[in-house]
């Protein structure tokens with residue numbers, strides 16, 4: 001039996017974030033604590049303006065917290081140089097956005113290959129991995145198509161593959177099915193959860209859709225600048 005203890009992928013410790021708005025300083029996050037484990041899909045919910053995107057940006061090392069610690073895969077991000085943070089972000093973190101932001105002049109395959117080339121993977125290995133990822137979300141036959149030749153759901157599944165291209169430990173998603181019709185949203189959501197489980201990544205997924213949130217492993221709500229673990233199961 002493997003007795004290796006499972007290590008958390010993400011730890012947030014008393015994270016705060018304030019913004020200056022004119023003369024005023026507003027504090028959006030007042031003390032966020034959270035731990036995410038491998039293979040967990042965690043919903044991030046809360047009303048508009050609560051601070052979900054701010055928290056995703058901080059967790060994705062796109063901005064710094066005002067105070068507190070962000071620890072990814074055991075690395076305390078405040079102790080890293082800018083170059084080390086960039087490397088950690090590219091290697092360990094994948095992003096999926098509401099508007100997929102695929103490169104329009106490249107095929108679905110190339111969109112999934114490019115992040116791997118940036119990290120130094122050979123073209124051949126990157127191609128193979130991209131084709132496997134696309135096949136895993138039912139897009140084997142669409143690999144050579146450009147985004148404009150794909151449906152909204154196909155584009156979003158391509159974006160999920162791009163987010164997973166470098167086999168990140170942590171996947172951050174901001175309303176990943178937000179711009180899709182209900183049927184397509186359901187299909188993309190299932191593929192997303194399936195691929196998270198299979199790849200053993202930890203995923204933090206901001207959503208306004210409480211039905212989808214209730215089907216994830218955990219639900220974290222931003223409430224008065226902190227994260228509260230809630231259960232949506234009874235309301236289903």
Ligand SMILES: Nc1ncnc2c1ncn2[C@@H]1O[C@H](COP(=O)(O)OP(=O)(O)OP(=O)(O)O)[C@@H](O)[C@H]1O
Nearest residue numbers: 019020021028046047048049050051052053054055
């Ligand atoms: N760069 C910034 N400068 C000043 N204020 C900001 C900045 N970024 C975010 N805010 C403020 O922080 C608050 C939280 O914004 P955020 O986008 O994180 O909310 P959200 O929960 O993601 O909302 P939504 O669900 O509408 O996307 C808002 O009041 C917003 O105006």
